[in-house]
Amino acid sequence: RKEVEQDPGPFNVPEGATVAFNCTYSNSASQSFFWYRQDCRKEPKLLMSVYSSGNEDGRFTAQLNRASQYISLLIRDSKLSDSATYLCVVNIYSNTGKLIFGQGTTLQVKP
Amino acid sequence: DAGVIQSPRHEVTEMGQEVTLRCKPISGHDYLFWYRQTMMRGLELLIYFNNNVPIDDSGMPEDRFSAKMPNASFSTLKIQPSEPRDSAVYFCASRQYSDGLWAPLHFGNGTRLTVT
Numbered sequence: 001r002k003e004v005e006q007d008p009g010p011f012n013v014p015e016g017a018t019v020a021f022n023c024t025y026s027n028s029a030s031q032s033f034f035w036y037r038q039d040c041r042k043e044p045k046l047l048m049s050v051y052s053s054g055n056e057d058g059r060f061t062a063q064l065n066r067a068s069q070y071i072s073l074l075i076r077d078s079k080l081s082d083s084a085t086y087l088c089v090v091n092i093y094s095n096t097g098k099l100i101f102g103q104g105t106t107l108q109v110k111p
Numbered sequence: 112d113a114g115v116i117q118s119p120r121h122e123v124t125e126m127g128q129e130v131t132l133r134c135k136p137i138s139g140h141d142y143l144f145w146y147r148q149t150m151m152r153g154l155e156l157l158i159y160f161n162n163n164v165p166i167d168d169s170g171m172p173e174d175r176f177s178a179k180m181p182n183a184s185f186s187t188l189k190i191q192p193s194e195p196r197d198s199a200v201y202f203c204a205s206r207q208y209s210d211g212l213w214a215p216l217h218f219g220n221g222t223r224l225t226v227t
Contacts, residue, residue: 031213032213034215034216036216042220043202043218043219043220043221044154044202044216044218045218046215046216046217049215087154089216091213096166096167097142097144097159097166097208097213098156098166098167099144099206099216100156101146101153101154101156102153103153104153104154
């Protein structure tokens with residue numbers, strides 16, 4: 001089993017749609033979770049951190065479910081500019097800085 | 112803040128040649144990471160350093176790969192000899208650990224390596 005797993009998609013949605021991605025992680029001791037966004041041929045950039053209580057940033061909502069060992073990202077009112085690959089990132093061991101990336105989920109928002 | 116700086120942006124070389132990739136992390140960041148990205152395998156962690164000391168190099172593919180961090184502001188990833196299957200985008204990234212909290216990772220622009 002991979003340490004961090006995502007559905008690669010692609011997710012093809014119309015503008016204005018709501019879309020959700022999940023990401024599972026294997027190590028229950030993992031801490032510090034993040035969602036990154038990567039545009040084609042660019043470096044990954046931080047979208048948002050994921051906190052235990054869940055957090056929201058505009059149209060984006062991130063949640064953590066420790067019992068089931070997954071994190072989620074919800075995008076509301078999708079825009080064309082949201083088209084990108086979304087990477088789930090997990091600090092796989094609590095006492096190290098080792099960050100493991102999922103393989104990414106590709107989102108394509110259509111007009 | 113200049114961000115993480117990588118050089119070169121692009122490297123094209125012939126099989127068997129030595130390749131050296133360079134990275135300058137964000138000032139004050141105490142962790143530095145080297146990742147490799149390909150379509151097939153996604154982003155793979157090759158090695159990471161804490162305070163210039165290599166902590167985990169289990170992701171380094173084989174002995175042809177080596178990485179150093181002689182000081183807090185510079186790191187290199189070397190491939191010798193290079194092979195076509197090493198063609199990928201190599202990212203350097205840095206982060207900070209402070210007051211018991213892990214900060215997010217910041218990436219450089221990457222080096223696109225092509226080995227012919």
